[in-house]
Amino acid sequence: MNDVLTQSRPIRLKGRSFLALSLTPELPFEDWLVQLDELAARSAGFFLRRPIVLDVQGLEIDRAQLRDLVSQLGMRNVRIMGIEGARSSWLGPDLPPAMSDGRPASDVELQTTEEAEKAVPAESIVASGPPSAKAIPSIVVSQPVRSGQSLLYPEGDVTIVGSVASGAELVAGGSIHVYGALRGRAMAGTMGNSSARIFCRKLEAELIAIDGFYQTAEDMDPRLRGKAVQIWLEGETIKAEALS
């Protein structure tokens, strides 16, 4: 009886896109790990419970070094969900799986005709690539973003008409505009857009980030607190300036 049931029901496989942070280590790993430790010390728990992809593209390393790096990161509670740009000979069953470049493969095999019929084309579920030049999508939220809420919009700009509470989180692929007080976390340009900016009417943020470079409240210029501010990235430094 049980056998029949399990056979008639195929395993469901679906494509789905997730936003992951990607870490790009540099050689020598010892120095890079020291830098990482410093970063983690400044913002405890930044890597906790976040999906992380390790990007080892173009690194002259061997299998043992990669394995060592993954275990070093594991000791720091950074859990790697996939490795990008690794040679297939480096990877074994004891290492995280390989990831292709930011776009999960769309060739998900669907098991039955029934599934195939209602299958939303896999591409549409899977990450929409970098925003095209002609139309950058954006969303407008005309409510305050409350503590504990997390607003994720990897496609483009986010505009909040209202405040972002302490304990709330905004993640945008493009720029972030807050017409109110920004008290929580704001991460702009998370899909690799270094020209993204953060604008707010009252800067009280706990953390701001642009294209992976981030700054916590302690590192921000105290003179900008409570002011209308814009934040952008110049090279690898976060710059901030009051809006007159």
Next chain:
Amino acid sequence: MGKVIVVTSGKGGVGKTTSTAALGAALAQNGEKVVVVDFDVGLRNLDLVMGAERRVVYDLVNVIQGEAKLTQALIRDKRVETLYLLPASQTRDKDNLTPEGVEKVIAALKSAFDWVICDSPAGIERGATLAMRHADVAIVVTNPEVSSVRDSDRIIGLLDSKTLKAENGEQMEKHLLLTRYDSSRAERGDMLKVDDVLEILSIPLLGIIPESMDVLRASNVGAPVTLADGRSAPAMAYFDAARRLKGESLPVTIPGERRGLFGKIFGRKAA
């Protein structure tokens, strides 16, 4: 059909039960038919504040599980004719509240009363989300301190996403009740000021209840503060809040401001 109000907060100990009892009594004293419902299954406090702890036979869980009829569980207040209490169970746990059961009880109360005021447990767990689920109006009780304000902000977020109204694409009507406010401490910067709280939470203000010994005294004699001493400052503030709840627009006075002026004139005498 009556209005269902949930009295909620993120943090415990901010005055939800006191406010539920005081507002319920205030509305009932004006002739409205009111039932106050204790949703804090496992802890049960509203019956104490209402002075009905010795009259509890059946409770909310009994009704939900079909062991008692709603009319058997409702306790009529001895002082105000139109005020009723539906107590919580202290011996069962909150898992006995089923969504279907709660919905049925609320629907029955709604058809029999003008106001159904639900005292929610603190926090964001099951009991709290069930209490807010069927509400038409929410009263968010907050103290003027940072932790309370932040947790309230979280609760407002839940009110906007986890309630029936939110799922139907409607907006839940929300009001802020600021309790235990001490203007002199706010002046000194030991407490958040009214404007700061309003700015962070950005929902309309229902009232400001001053910190007062009258509240503690009333709850210890088992009477809602609006019944125990209707002339006391917190009671007056609750009466005003109840009128605003009915839709009247009254200006909100920040307690202690007037006394501040008197204090300047009669400064020495008062001391």
